[in-house]
Amino acid sequence: MSAASEASAAAAQAAAVEAEKDPIHLRIRDLRKSYGEHEILKGVTFDVLRGLNNVIIGASGSGKTVMVRQLIRLEKPNAGQIIVDGQDITSLSDVDLVPARRKFGMVFQMSALFDSMDVYDNVAFLLREHTKLRERDIREKVMARLKALGVEHAAHKMPAELSGGMKKRVAVARALALEPKILIYDEPTTGLDPITSRTVDDLIEQTRETYGVTSVIISHDMASVFRVGHHITYLYKGSIEASGTPEEFLASDSVRVAEFLEASGVSKDLMREGRA
Amino acid sequence: MAEVAPQPVKAPSTDAPIAAPPSGDAPIAEPRSGFFPPWLVTIGRAVVSIPLRFFSEIGMLAGLLGQALFWGIRPPYRFSLLLAALEFVGVQSLFIVGLTGLFIGMVFGIQLVDGFRQFGAENQAGPVVGMALTRELAPVFAALMVSARAGSAMSTELGSMRVTDQIDALTTMAVNPIQYLVVPRIIAGAVMVPLLTMLFNLIGIFGAWLVCVQILGLDPGVFVENVKWIVDAKDVTQGLIKAFVFGFTVTLIACRHGFYAKGGAAGVGQATTSAVVQSAVAILVLDYLITSIITGQGGL
Numbered sequence: 001m002s003a004a005s006e007a008s009a010a011a012a013q014a015a016a017v018e019a020e021k022d023p024i025h026l027r028i029r030d031l032r033k034s035y036g037e038h039e040i041l042k043g044v045t046f047d048v049l050r051g052l053n054n055v056i057i058g059a060s061g062s063g064k065t066v067m068v069r070q071l072i073r074l075e076k077p078n079a080g081q082i083i084v085d086g087q088d089i090t091s092l093s094d095v096d097l098v099p100a101r102r103k104f105g106m107v108f109q110m111s112a113l114f115d116s117m118d119v120y121d122n123v124a125f126l127l128r129e130h131t132k133l134r135e136r137d138i139r140e141k142v143m144a145r146l147k148a149l150g151v152e153h154a155a156h157k158m159p160a161e162l163s164g165g166m167k168k169r170v171a172v173a174r175a176l177a178l179e180p181k182i183l184i185y186d187e188p189t190t191g192l193d194p195i196t197s198r199t200v201d202d203l204i205e206q207t208r209e210t211y212g213v214t215s216v217i218i219s220h221d222m223a224s225v226f227r228v229g230h231h232i233t234y235l236y237k238g239s240i241e242a243s244g245t246p247e248e249f250l251a252s253d254s255v256r257v258a259e260f261l262e263a264s265g266v267s268k269d270l271m272r273e274g275r276a
Numbered sequence: 277m278a279e280v281a282p283q284p285v286k287a288p289s290t291d292a293p294i295a296a297p298p299s300g301d302a303p304i305a306e307p308r309s310g311f312f313p314p315w316l317v318t319i320g321r322a323v324v325s326i327p328l329r330f331f332s333e334i335g336m337l338a339g340l341l342g343q344a345l346f347w348g349i350r351p352p353y354r355f356s357l358l359l360a361a362l363e364f365v366g367v368q369s370l371f372i373v374g375l376t377g378l379f380i381g382m383v384f385g386i387q388l389v390d391g392f393r394q395f396g397a398e399n400q401a402g403p404v405v406g407m408a409l410t411r412e413l414a415p416v417f418a419a420l421m422v423s424a425r426a427g428s429a430m431s432t433e434l435g436s437m438r439v440t441d442q443i444d445a446l447t448t449m450a451v452n453p454i455q456y457l458v459v460p461r462i463i464a465g466a467v468m469v470p471l472l473t474m475l476f477n478l479i480g481i482f483g484a485w486l487v488c489v490q491i492l493g494l495d496p497g498v499f500v501e502n503v504k505w506i507v508d509a510k511d512v513t514q515g516l517i518k519a520f521v522f523g524f525t526v527t528l529i530a531c532r533h534g535f536y537a538k539g540g541a542a543g544v545g546q547a548t549t550s551a552v553v554q555s556a557v558a559i560l561v562l563d564y565l566i567t568s569i570i571t572g573q574g575g576l
Contacts (some may be wrong), residue, residue: 072448094452095350101450112441116433126449129352 025050025182025214026071031080033066040066042238043080048182053208053215053228058235059260064218067235068186071216072104073097084182102130105175105213109187111167113159119146119170120155120243126177145173148210149203165196172207183207184216189224201227222264234260290317333554336425340454340532344462347455354460361460365426365527370475377476380413381405381483398492399455403506404482410511414476416563419469419522423555427530428560430461431551434534443535446531458531462524469523470516475510518566525562526555 026048033041040063048054059065070077073089081088089100092162113122124141127133133141146152149169154162162170168188175183185204189197201224203208208215219225225232233243242257243247249257312320390402434457437443446453481503488494530551539548570573 069444074444074447098450098452101448104448106445106448108441108445110440112445114442114445115436115440129451207310 027083029081032078036275052230054231055217055225056233060116061239062235103181107171111171118264123173149173183213189221281282343454348459349416357460361464373472377479378483381480382487385487393417403502406503406507409480410471410515415515415518418472418476430530431534431548435537435547438537462527465523465527470519473519529555
């Protein structure tokens with residue numbers, strides 16, 4: 001390696017170390033997205049805090065899912081910036097996005113497991129695609145991950161044979177395969193019964209603690225939001241209405257926040273209990 | 277608490293469905309109808325929508341093709357996926373293509389012997405069957421069979437992956453879905469349809485021989501010699517060129533409809549139907565164009 005490339009690698013490493021000290025993992029600045037004449041995101045600005053569970057809430061149609069699609073660049077925003085560890089990913093080409101996307105893992109609402117592969121192959125997929133590990137090492141890693149998430153017995157089952165909760169666990173195992181820094185959950189408890197929802201909440205918190213990931217959770221399940229959330233951002237009709245810790249959120253004097261909390265049907269006391 | 281001031285509302289509401297991936301059936305802007313009677317506006321809109329949708333569809337196919345070429349030449353090269361696609365398009369179509377070829381050859385043999393007997397030229401049935409098969413029938417029928425069997429399955433599989441977020445999941449995993457899903461299928465179509473066409477030729481001519489010689493009593497030596505005399509390499513090459521274009525087109529259309537499917541199970545069903553219908557029409561239109569270009573006749 002030449003002296004110049006050594007210096008450049010050292011500089012990149014130093015920048016990465018420096019970035020890791022920044023408490024803000026993801027900066028979203030004036031993000032805008034329209035479909036035709038219909039503006040969905042109207043200049044959204046907020047921060048995602050490193051190593052915490054960041055929850056984005058909002059009513060159906062408020063633009064939550066559209067926003068998460070921009071965050072991971074499934075779609076290109078019309079304007080604004082998404083800055084990950086100091087790098088703006090909004091203007092990157094599809095080719096340049098490949099390394100940037102490896103910082104993210106995503107757990108889809110319906111899990112989106114590959115239905116032509118069994119659980120083992122789903123989790124091994126990323127390791128086979130992005131690493132040069134031998135099959136023996138891949139097997140070790142996959143089984144360890146499945147065991148940590150309590151689904152090792154389902155390794156050779158097909159996704160269609162799994163329950164909703166198990167699918168979610170496998171989806172988390174798959175998303176964690178390359179040890180991403182940011183894990184995005186799109187409505188993780190929607191459509192699940194209360195007991196499974198609680199299990200998924202525990203899983204989100206346990207994953208954050210164990211792997212030190214920054215979680216971004218899109219949800220409108222208020223019980224779940226207050227159980228796992230460290231930082232809550234409220235999206236109202238494509239704009240950020242409020243943002244803060246759960247305690248600050250409950251104490252908000254915003255009429256729209258109050259309406260949303262009231263409409264959720266979960267009392268503030270219960271939400272505080274959820275925190276406790 | 278960091279509270280952000282509400283911003284001025286620029287759109288009446290955001291309670292609209294999330295935009296789906298681009299598609300060729302985008303709604304056409306509402307025309308101003310004040311000057312014209314409503315029935316005229318409706319008819320006018322229907323007439324204008326036909327070329328608009330046609331060009332929109334061509335644009336979609338060209339866009340997907342461009343991306344497939346761009347990602348097809350970039351590493352990583354996934355040979356196992358290509359082999360699986362070759363097996364799916366080619367090997368799994370052997371039986372249906374062989375069966376179709378056999379019966380087309382047999383039916384054609386009966387019809388031509390019956391027709392040529394009227395002026396004592398039944399010995400020409402063999403070469404005419406051979407020429408018709410190699411130039412036209414084999415590539416067209418092989419492509420139609422591949423479209424019906426493999427194209428429809430491709431469209432359904434990709435459509436199902438689209439509506440269950442599996443294609444988005446691939447993207448979030450830094451795996452380009454066009455490179456992973458579309459490129460191997462298009463290559464498989466372009467490679468396997470010509471090979472299936474060759475098989476169709478052989479079995480079709482065998483079917484004609486079976487009927488003409490074994491059932492209708494034509495002289496076997498004359499049948500074979502006439503086929504060898506009339507059918508030459510140019511005829512076979514013309515058929516193979518068509519087969520290559522058809523195989524490529526059929527898989528491209530199937531992938532386009534599946535890849536950009538939307539609207540749940542009904543959308544997947546619609547995508548599959550559109551893929552099969554469009555493929556059949558494309559095969560017939562392209563057949564005319566290629567024949568016209570190769571023969572220098574027919575206006576092109």
